[in-house]
Amino acid sequence: MARILVADDEDDGRALYALWLGDGGHEVIEARDGAEAQQLLADSDFDVVVIDLLTPRVDGLSVIKDLRTQPGMGRDTGIVAMSAGTKALPAGVGLSLSAMFGADEVLYKPFERSDLLAVVTRIVGQATGGPLSQH
Numbered sequence: 001m002a003r004i005l006v007a008d009d010e011d012d013g014r015a016l017y018a019l020w021l022g023d024g025g026h027e028v029i030e031a032r033d034g035a036e037a038q039q040l041l042a043d044s045d046f047d048v049v050v051i052d053l054l055t056p057r058v059d060g061l062s063v064i065k066d067l068r069t070q071p072g073m074g075r076d077t078g079i080v081a082m083s084a085g086t087k088a089l090p091a092g093v094g095l096s097l098s099a100m101f102g103a104d105e106v107l108y109k110p111f112e113r114s115d116l117l118a119v120v121t122r123i124v125g126q127a128t129g130g131p132l133s134q135h
Contacts, residue, residue, distance in 0.1 A: 002047035002124045003027045007037035009055045017050060020113045034058030038066065048078040048123050053094045054086065061097055068102035078123030084109035
């Protein structure tokens with residue numbers, strides 16, 4: 001079981017991702033935007049962060065950059081970036097940038113439950129040195 005932070009400003013999507021991950025046996029904490037995610041990351045440790053790139057107050061790219069560069073922000077935390085994109089920032093561009101900033105995995109919205117669980121399982125497996133089912 002991993003401790004996962006899900007950050008998305010879309011309430012229905014965030015609740016659905018939390019439900020999928022919780023049903024997958026993970027402990028899930030939710031954040032409504034990037035600023036709330038930053039606060040939770042500063043206050044607590046997470047194994048994985050699943051974050052939308054386009055969140056109010058602080059965008060997901062900034063959170064990813066901070067996680068990878070700021071002392072005490074969880075440099076070893078696994079990161080899943082997700083986006084449906086906009087005209088100003090198409091999903092492919094945003095997700096490519098997130099990978100450059102240090103995201104471990106990317107998901108294009110909308111995605112399936114199995115896609116989310118697969119990327120989280122890969123990240124947790126890499127962190128523990130093997131498949132999740134062995135731990």
